[in-house]
Amino acid sequence: MLIDTHCHTNLYLNLDEILEEAKAVGLGKILCVGMSAMSQERVIQISNDYDMIYPALGVHPEEIKMNPKIDQQLNDILNYIRESKDKICAIGEIGLDYHFIKEQSLYPLQKNIFSEMLSLAQELNLPVNLHTKGAEKEIFETLPSYKIPNVNIHWYSGPENILNEGIDRGYYFSITPAIRYSPPVKKVVSKVESDHLLLESDGPVKYSGQIGTPAMTRQVLNEISKIKKIPEEELEDQIEINTKKIFTKMF
Numbered sequence: 001m002l003i004d005t006h007c008h009t010n011l012y013l014n015l016d017e018i019l020e021e022a023k024a025v026g027l028g029k030i031l032c033v034g035m036s037a038m039s040q041e042r043v044i045q046i047s048n049d050y051d052m053i054y055p056a057l058g059v060h061p062e063e064i065k066m067n068p069k070i071d072q073q074l075n076d077i078l079n080y081i082r083e084s085k086d087k088i089c090a091i092g093e094i095g096l097d098y099h100f101i102k103e104q105s106l107y108p109l110q111k112n113i114f115s116e117m118l119s120l121a122q123e124l125n126l127p128v129n130l131h132t133k134g135a136e137k138e139i140f141e142t143l144p145s146y147k148i149p150n151v152n153i154h155w156y157s158g159p160e161n162i163l164n165e166g167i168d169r170g171y172y173f174s175i176t177p178a179i180r181y182s183p184p185v186k187k188v189v190s191k192v193e194s195d196h197l198l199l200e201s202d203g204p205v206k207y208s209g210q211i212g213t214p215a216m217t218r219q220v221l222n223e224i225s226k227i228k229k230i231p232e233e234e235l236e237d238q239i240e241i242n243t244k245k246i247f248t249k250m251f
């Protein structure tokens, strides 16, 4: 079974079609990650509506730029996540972003939200789904201060020495459809052992102009199989085992 461990499933307008297409390629489960203040309830709602969708809640680091009210809304969001603790499988998508967000004046708020989210993951004993773009060093310095059961680094594209540190610490790395063309993503696949790889679409993010979908995890698996020289079926079973280890509540 294929599992998409990072998808903004709440953003598709044609969700039924997207899920049918995913089932047709052997995908059985999707972790739908929260992003905006508004998305939190929607993520829970679609996970109630669809058996194959599992919820993760959290505030995306780019939300500080999109939503000027996020600071005032934070307490309500934290409380909503606490109330939803029995349903959710992870805290995510959370993190820091110094690549798409260049305004340094926003960084203190971004860091504050991130540390609140990490404290919550520790409090609720949930794994985290992390966005690290341009902020890999700082995030890796911060993580050891928290007792978090497992870490999933989503779409890693940072420096190799930090990647090595993540491998040593036993973090899991989820691979997007960008594997087709992105040298940093190929690098992650070649360096991380197959027992710490996961699949993701990050849909509906676009890849070479094409909207990302959970069904694309089939192509991602195929590309990983070529790089790792491991037969696709064997790799699919291994990645399912990995997903069970990190996101236990999805099973």
Ligand SMILES: [Zn+2]
Residues within 6 Å of the ligand: 006, 008, 093, 202
């Ligand atoms: Zn994402």
